[in-house]
Amino acid sequence: MSLSLLLEQVLNGLQFGMMLFLMSAGLTLVFGVMGLINLAHGSFYMIGAFACAGVAMATGSFFLGLVAALAAAAVAGVLVEMLVIRRLYDRDHLDQVLATFALILVFSEGTRYLFGSFPLYLDVPPLLSGAVALPGGIDYPVYRLAVILAGGLLAVGLFWLxxxxRLGIRIRxxxxxxxxxxxxxxxxDRLYTIVFALGTALAGLAGAIVGxxxxxxVGMGEPVLILAFVVIVIGGIGSIKGALIGALLVGLTDTLGRSLLPVAFAAFLPPSEANAVGSALASLLIYLLMAGVLVFRPSGLFGAVRA
Amino acid sequence: MIRERYLNLALLAALLAVPVLAQVQGAPFTITLATKIAIFALAAVGLNLALGLGGLVSFGHAAFFGVGGYVIGILASHARNYEPFLTWPVEVAGTTQMLVLWPLAVLVAALVAAAIGALSLRTSGIFFIMITLAFAQMLYYFAVSWPTYGGEDGLPFYLRGDFPGLNTMDPISFFGLCYALLLVALWLFHRLHRARFGLALEGARQNPERVQALGIRPFQVRLLAFILSGAITGLAGALYADLNRFVSPAMLGWQTSGELIVLIILGGVGRLCGPVAGAGLFFLLEHWLGGLSEFWQFWFGLILLCVVLFARGGLIGALAKDQTHD
Structure with a gap:
């Protein structure tokens, strides 16, 4: 594997990591501030993606779609917090798991009812289509670079927030x-609603970007939700910094593992077998990373050590 | 207390009577539905041990369910194709004997539960939920990307395993096997609940410091409960694979883990027959709502939400009106 190909995979990993960060940031805040486990976070990711796809198809503008995704996910977040989540803060984790699992069913089937079972496709906006030549002789898609950049800016913005x-002081x-x-x-009550809606808006944005x-x-949110859990376990509950580092670690490990392991196994196995073994093992890597972190730091890299 | 015991007997009698009547009337679909209920009740009895008695909210029990299923699927397909399962260091052939396959499925599921439990039980609360979910998802992706045994498409094996003296392809015979195993698991749960182990486990849920002060290490008790729990769920997975004569990564998916928790909540957490009541209610609702609307999960989600928010204690709790469980 050449150096330029490796560099391209590193960039892909960063882009994936940034998307995971958007997803994990809201989850980790809700965990940290409200002590709530929200399985339905993936549904807001899906709502963002569908809102973006719907508006972009109707108006032809991807950027209007992004605005719609943010707005739809935030409004859905406010409604869900006020109608359901608010009743769950004092309950045990089992009730929270069940209620948010029920929300997943409601949102997934509701979306299937509205949009049907067939997948929608979003086009990259003309402004961000094409590729740029990067030093090292690689052509990299502008859109993915823009995602990395936007993720970085949002991370800085969240750290500042x-x-x-004042809102940040209250959150902490x-x-x-x-x-x-x-x-x-x-x-x-208002603080909790704001934090919850902030998290769902970020998840909606992540969904729209990935769209x-x-x-x-339908169902696109849950695999990402579980990856976000892995991120939070690695980074530590409640820590935005942990979410960022964890997301980048998971993004890079997964992307690089998938491209490097099959190549590595090809050194001593026949190609077809190397590919199978390599990709099967690559799918385990991030969980092994998580297990490793758990053994050495059970509360995550940046989590507060709790008794 | 007495009322709950009668309720349990009535439930188990109903679960036995319905397929027997269906057999008389020649309605094999009803028998299959009852078999499915018995199998999922068995899986939930396993989870109830960890979740109900131990307070360990495992969102990863699909891992054990699926692993049990894959043990059956892999060995049965080797036996049907006359290919040895292992050629080195010793030759091991596949098998279709249920009496061999069941203990193997239980053993493998227990080993997986020991590994996952040893890591996840280092944490508690939200972390535990997320980690068990993540490890189950790891096995799911492994099953999807490992092509030898069907990968994403799953692995069909056409015939159920063999049981001495029974034709397992006959629906009512197979139901009988599942029902008998469910009874054994319920008996085991009942005995464990009353035994020192069960008391220690409940104590570890309610007040780990006090249990520790009594000289019992909560970690060990919980780990043992988690392993037993995974083993029982693994056995249910083995039966489910045999019921469908097919295993697929879907058995390992997070929805399966969620459904198992839902069964327990619907029936009543920590109650002996909660899983049976929950499984019955769940599959009857699925059958009934599924007939009414293509989007039955939407309505099921709303019902579930209302149960969680407003009706705690589940079906047995609502009917038995006692406070045997905190």
Whole structure:
């Protein structure tokens, strides 16, 4: 495998990692601040993708689609938080798992009812189509570069939001001691709704971005949700920094494993067998990474050590 | 307490009576439905041990269900094709003998549960849920990308295993086997619940510090419960593979794990026959709602949401109206 091909895979891994970060950031905030496990987070990813595909097909503008994805996922997030999630904060994790599992069924079947079972396809907008020549002699799609860039900007924006704004102070205070900040006069219900909607909007954005790279279909959210869980286990609950590092680690490990392992096995196995063994093992890599982190740091790389 | 016991007997009697009546009337579909209920009840009895008694919310029990299924599928397909399963270091042939296959499925599922449990039980709460889910998903992707045994398409093996003296392809005979194994598992659950082990496990759920102060290590008790739980669910997976004469990665998918939890919640967490009531309710609802609407899962989701938000304790809890379980 040549160096330029390797570099291309590294970029693909970064792009995948950035998408995973958008997905994990909201999840980890909701875990950290509200102590809630939300299995339906993948549904907001799907809602974002469908809203983007629907609006982009109707208006012809991908960027309007992105706005629609953000808006749809945020509004759905606010509604779901106020109608369902709010009742679950005081419940045990089992009830949270069940209720959000039920939400997945409702959202998936509702989307199937509205859009049908056939996948939709989104085109890359003309502004971001084509490829650029990068140093090292590789042509890399502009769109994927833009995803990496946008992911990076959003990460910086989130760090700023959590680290340097009043909302961020409240979020961090809510993680540390929710009774105390309620006693200090912060409207905790509203804070929770905002945090939840922020997370679902980011998930919707991730879905819309990926909609041009993969097909948009019912059930697209759950595999990504489970990867986001792996990210959070690696990064540590409640940590945005952990989510970023974990997402990039998972993205790079998965992408590089899938391209390098079959090549590595080809050194001592016949090609067809090497391909099979390599790709089967590559699908295990991120979980092995997770297991490794668990053995050495059970609360994740950046998680608070809890007794 | 007495009422719940009568309720349990009535449930088990109904599960036996329906397929017997269906046999008399010649309605094989009903027998298959009852077999499915018995098998999923068995899988949920396994999960109930970890989740109900131990408070271990495992969202990865599909792993054991699927592994049990694949043990059957792989060995049966080797036997049907007359290809040895292993040629080195010793030659091992495939087999279709249920009495050999069942213990093997239980053993392999127990080993997988030991590995997953040893890692996941280092954590608790939300972490535990996510990690068990992730490990099950790992096996799912492995099954999808490993082409030898069908990969994504799954592995059909055409005939059920053999049981001495029975024609297992006869629906009512196969139901009888599944029902008998369900009864054995329920008896085991009942005995464990009353035994020192069960008390230690419940104690570890309610107050691990106190259990530790009594000289019992919660980790070991939980790990043993998790392994037993996985083994029982693995046996159910083996039966489900035989029922369909087909295994596919879908058995390992996260939906299967979710459904098993749903069965327990619908029936009543930690209750002896909760899984039986839950499985019955779930598949009857599926059958009934599925006939009403193509989008039955939408309505099922709404029902489930209402049960979780407003009706805790499940079906047995609602009918028995007692507080045997906290």
């Amino acid at each position: 959590v680290g340097h704004t 205070a809510g993680e540390a001691d929710r009774e105390m900040i309620a006693a200090l006069g912060v409207d905790i 041009t790279l993969q097909s948009v279909q």
